[in-house]
Amino acid sequence: xxxxxxxxxxxxxxxxxxxxxxxxxxxxxxxxxxSSDNVLSVDIKYVDDTVHLLLGKTIKGEDNLWYQSxxxxxxxxxxxVNITEGQTIKARITRGNDARLxxxxxHLVVVWMSKKQDGRHNAGPMMTMVSGDAGKSWQKIDSPAxxxxxxGFFAMDADENAISLAWLDSRTTQGGxxxxxxxxxxxxxxxxxxxxxxxxxxRSCACCWNTAQYHDGQFYVLYRDKxxxxxxxxxxxxxxxxxxLSTVGDFNWDFKGCPHIGGSIAFDDQHGLIHSxxxxxxxxxxxxxxxxxxxxxxxxxxxxxxxxxxxxxxxxAVAAKGQVxxxxxxxxxxxxxxxxxSxxxxxQTWSAPKLVSATGIRATHPRVIAxxxxxxxxxxxxxxxxxxxxxxxxxxxxx
Numbered sequence: 001x002x003x004x005x006x007x008x009x010x011x012x013x014x015x016x017x018x019x020x021x022x023x024x025x026x027x028x029x030x031x032x033x034x035s036s037d038n039v040l041s042v043d044i045k046y047v048d049d050t051v052h053l054l055l056g057k058t059i060k061g062e063d064n065l066w067y068q069s070x071x072x073x074x075x076x077x078x079x080x081v082n083i084t085e086g087q088t089i090k091a092r093i094t095r096g097n098d099a100r101l102x103x104x105x106x107h108l109v110v111v112w113m114s115k116k117q118d119g120r121h122n123a124g125p126m127m128t129m130v131s132g133d134a135g136k137s138w139q140k141i142d143s144p145a146x147x148x149x150x151x152g153f154f155a156m157d158a159d160e161n162a163i164s165l166a167w168l169d170s171r172t173t174q175g176g177x178x179x180x181x182x183x184x185x186x187x188x189x190x191x192x193x194x195x196x197x198x199x200x201x202x203r204s205c206a207c208c209w210n211t212a213q214y215h216d217g218q219f220y221v222l223y224r225d226k227x228x229x230x231x232x233x234x235x236x237x238x239x240x241x242x243x244x245l246s247t248v249g250d251f252n253w254d255f256k257g258c259p260h261i262g263g264s265i266a267f268d269d270q271h272g273l274i275h276s277x278x279x280x281x282x283x284x285x286x287x288x289x290x291x292x293x294x295x296x297x298x299x300x301x302x303x304x305x306x307x308x309x310x311x312x313x314x315x316x317a318v319a320a321k322g323q324v325x326x327x328x329x330x331x332x333x334x335x336x337x338x339x340x341x342s343x344x345x346x347x348q349t350w351s352a353p354k355l356v357s358a359t360g361i362r363a364t365h366p367r368v369i370a371x372x373x374x375x376x377x378x379x380x381x382x383x384x385x386x387x388x389x390x391x392x393x394x395x396x397x398x399x
Contacts, residue, residue, distance in 0.1 A: 034074065034392040039380050041065075041093040041112070042390055046369045047103040047158075051376065052135075053077075054101040054110060055390060056093040063091040065099055065110060067135050073371040074394065083110060083129055083138040090115035092123050095365040095380055096209050096260050096313070097152050102165070104158035106134045107190035111144070111165060113152040123150035126167065130191040144185040144194035147171040151183075155212035155221060163187045164219040164236065165194075166212050172202045178258045179226050180206045184236060186219075200242045205229055209262035220297070222248065222265050222276065229255040231263045231278040233297045245297040249289055253282040264368075266318040268292075271346050277306065277314040277326055288314040288328045292347050307339055307353050317370040322346055323397050325375045327356075327366035335362035338379050342399055356393055357381055363391075373397070 040063075041056030051070040056063070068080040092115040093099050099112035108131040116124030125148050129138045144165055145151050153168045164187075168180040182201040185194045205224035212221045218235045225232040230251050234244040248263065261279035268275060274293045280286065288311035289303035306314060306328050314328035324347055327340040338357040341350045356377060357363035363381035375395040382388035 033394075034077065036080075036390045038387050039390040040091070040388070041095065041098040042365070042367060042378055042380060043098055043101045044367050044369055044376070044378050045101055045103050046371055048105070049372065050103075051369065051371065052101060052103050052108070054099060055080075056091055056099045056112065063089050063093075063115075065089075065091070065112065065129075067101070067108070067110070067131075067138075069135060073373045074376050074392070081135060081138075083131070083135075087140075089127065090124070091127075092116075092121075092152070096262070097207070098209070100154040100156045102156040102158045102163045102191070104160070104163050104190060107132055107158075107163070108135050109156065109158075109163055109165075109187070109191035110138075111154050111156060111167075113150065113154075116150065120150070123152060125149065126151040126154070128191075132190060141192060144187070144197075145169065145183070146197045153207065153209050155210035155223075157212050157214045157219065159214040159217065161188065161217070163191050164212065164214070166200065166210055166219075166221045166223070168204060168206065168210070170206075172199060178206045178256060179203050182210070182221070182223055184221075184242070186236075198240075198242065200234060200236075201225065201232070201244070203227070205258065207258040207260055209260075211262060211264050213265055213267065215267045220265060220274075222263050222278075224259075224262060227254070229253045229259070230280070231276075233265070233276075235297070246293075246299065248276050248300055249278040249280060249291060249303050251280045251282040251285050251303075253280050253285075255281060261312055264315045266316055266324070266370075268318045268322050268324075268346065270320070270322050273346060275316055275318055275324055275347060276300070277316050277328070278303070279312055279314060287311045290316070290326055290347055290350075301347070304347070304350070306341060306350075312336070313365045315366055315368045317368040317375060319370040319375070319397050320372070321397075323370075325368055325370070325377075325395060326350075327368050327377050327379075329364045329366060329379070334360055335384075336364045338363045338366050338377070338381075340366070340368075340377060340395065342395070344398070351399070357391070370397075
């Protein structure tokens, strides 16, 4: 892919992230083919046999966040709760800079970027809410950040001992070049209070989403580094030391701007693997790629491209018996579409890509989770300058 085509790809990706939405209330459903209107932001988790869904919306000109759950693998859903009801919030949330959710038993934490009119790109400090009763009621808490600039591109997860949060801000940024730094904090009381912030990397890409997951008591973070702009995996160990493990997809991509492209990780305990997808705009390797690691993230297999070179945003999940499903969006003449492929042999071979989104509509930023029964693929779609709709569909584990 030439330099001009790469520039057009990244500009189209950024424009799609910035699409505005119209006001509408959205309607709950009780089907595996689930949708919701006027969606700005999506996060989804599968914890303790429950699917947890967080949507950011604009309704009648007001920003708000909605939480609901499913205890039967997505067949039926609880009534959506507007966790910001009665509050006037200004949320600076888009796909790729989504509000994020962490689940630790009955304790839930939600964090998002606020909107600040005089801030750069209207970006403001993070806002945080917690629930101690499995999402029935919610309270605002003090920010986990101890620096009051703008914060964004959050990644959050929990285990039985702690809830951990990683994000980007510019408190120590040096040298410019579309950079921020990767920060970290954790809570050991269900999200009520947070530790002193720790800088994990003081020079990272400024605006690519981060991915984080707990595994064996360690908090793994996948983020886009700088110089070059490839993806890096690191972890916080039980002693709270930061260990930078490896580059995931060593493309040596030198990009001075903001590509708005992240990646994903998923742990396969049965086969001792970490699965990952990463995106790159390198002129010789452009696209989304799959890799895995059999030594806890120190080294990786050769990258395998998923779909065409115009693939941009990707995600994956692994089921209990090791089946893997990866989904990605890619650019066509009519905009973005969503495709997926599956592997039953730990990523050695992949099925032919299959489409899940319709033609003539812009579909973007798929998310994938594996439940006991199936995979769920979630994305947002809409025509240019019109409301976005969240779509959710089911993919059988054996497909």
